[in-house]
Amino acid sequence: MTTTAKVNIWTPGDWNAYFGFGTNILVNLLVLTGLLRFVLKMPDEIVFGRILPATGLMLFLSTVYYAWLAYKLAKETGRDDVCALPSGISVPHMFVVVFVIMLPISLSSGDPIKGWEAGLAWVFIQSFVLMVGGFIAPFIRKVTPRAALLGTLAGVSIAFISLRPALEMFMTPVVGVVCFAIILASWFGGVRYFKGVPAGLVAIAVGTLIAWGSTAMGLNYGGMSLENVTASFANFGFSFPIPAIGHVFSGFEFLGVILVTAIPFGIYDLVEAMDNVESAAAGGDSYPTTRVLTADGVVSLVGCMMGNPFINAVYIGHPGWKSMGGRIGYSAATGCTVLVLSWLGIIALMASLIPVVAISPILLYIGMLIGAQAFQETPRSHAPAIILALMPNLAAWGKLQIDNALGAAGTSAATLGLDKLGKVGVLYHGLEVLGGGAILGGLMLGAIAAFIIERKLVKAAMFALAAAACTFVGLMHGEAIGFAQSLPVTFSYLAVAGILFVSAKYAEIVPASAETH
Helix, strand or coil: CCCCCCCCCCCCCHHHHHHHHHHHHHHHHHHHHHHHHHHHHHHHHHHHHHHHHHHHHHHHHHHHHHHHHHHHHHHHHCCCCCCCCEEEEEEHHHHHHHHHHHHHHHHHHCCCCHHHHHHHHHHHHHHHHHHHCCCCCCHHHHHHHHHHHHHHHHHHHHHHHHHHHHHHHHCCCHHHHHHHHHHHHHCCCCCCEEHEECCCHHHHHHHHHHHHHHHCCCCCCCCHHHHHHHHHHHHHHCCCCCHHHHHHHHHHHHHHHHCCCHHHHHHHHHHCCCCHHHHHHHEEEEEHHHHHHHHHHHHHHHHCCCCCCEEEEEEHHHHHHHCCCCCCCCHHHHHHHHHHHHCCCCCCHHHHHHHHHHHHHHHCCCCHHHCCCCCCCCHHHHHHHHHHHHHHHHHHHHHHHHHHHHCCCCHHHHHHHHHHHHCCCCCCHHHHHCCHHHHHHHHHHHHHHHHHHCCHHHHHHHHHHHHHHHHHHCCCCCCCCCCCCCCHHHHHHHHHHHHHHHHHHHHCCCCCCCCCC
16 A cells, blocks of 8 residues: 655654664674774774774665665555664674684785775675675575574574673673663663653663763773773764775785685575564565665675775664664664764774673663564464574584684684593584574574474475585585585485475375464
8 A cells, every 4th residue: 555644754762772773883883993903903094094984884875775765665554663674784794704804814914904905805795695695585585484584583693692792791780780670671661761761871871870980989890991081082083985996806816715705694694684674574564675685785885895894784673673662763863873973983982981781781682572573473383493493503603602712722623622522512513513604504494394394394395405405515514615515414404305205295294283373
């Protein structure tokens, strides 16, 4: 139904979503700034003068576009509850491009600028994978059970969104747990603060006051210091993004290293974006998958051509922002704010004033909603499929923790010996295989299980064959693209497909009971 009803660009609930989503984006900007400055040893003039202004431009274009897409949907449907898709820097990719691409090249060349150029080339390739993939994504979304799409998303939510904030909160509970209580009471319990002041802003303000108060008393909860605030003023100044096309193509010097991860992570983006579009549809807002993926690719391409080595992605969390009242304006307002912060060099000051642990509870809240949605928006009988879809991301998280811990100790799992790890109950190789290509792996396992539960064995077998093909070329259960990868797992999926085909043709199948949704 098309309507000419007036659409409200801003509603009171947009304040909640603005402060919640805005702080989410701010946290990611603060983290990537730290990675660039302290891990890659990138000069401040590149970080604050080139990369952050380009990143701000990309985020502005992305958030304004998705606000426009939400406005168009609201106009077409006549609904006043349409919520814009959240978007921003892809957090998993942020760490991958830094530690897998930029850092090794920076160290081997002795030049962090070379690492930056390799990161730009990495995003350049991924952008085209996204744009091309956008045209096949609607078909994949159509044939894949919702339990598989939302289940693997829940796995990402639990492992890579919820766990770290939860750990940070309980490492500094005086700040983190108190802020979490403020958020829970409002966003789950309906408590209104101080004439409608957004709960996210209240939590950040209270957390900041506790942190600075503790610093004044010598307790130092949150790591705040006047020295950091003073030092942050050195980065003030207007920095407009300028083209970095020459740097992008200089990065193609490292094309062999880049392709190994750029293609599989481009496919990761494809699947993740489909999951997030499905999540929004489950929440009542149906967006065109092709437009979403194409927009992510185009915006990322613009960003990398201006000097930003981080991919843009539709974010997990649409139901969370919608549940707290977010509609259209919160997305565009966040983009405008980021543009100001990044172009004027204010991000360094923000990092010195606000304790990250005061923001962590907002991320945990979003993770809780996404995990819950997988069970709430699918048939009850599909719950086992959702649990199976969670597993690859949990395995990937476990492997990452082990790798980081051993790396900090100056060793690795291979150096230490997988047999020694196995003797103390650490099944490292299992984590490595199950967690390889976790997003795609979770989707495939969830789809196979969901179709089996529905007694649609032929469809389950087709997904098993697809899983075998993806594993054979290294997109799942492996760490490298190529032919004849992870052959034991490939043959296992072929065996699963064979069993299901034979069962569908010859076995007696008990009908599935009627399910209550």
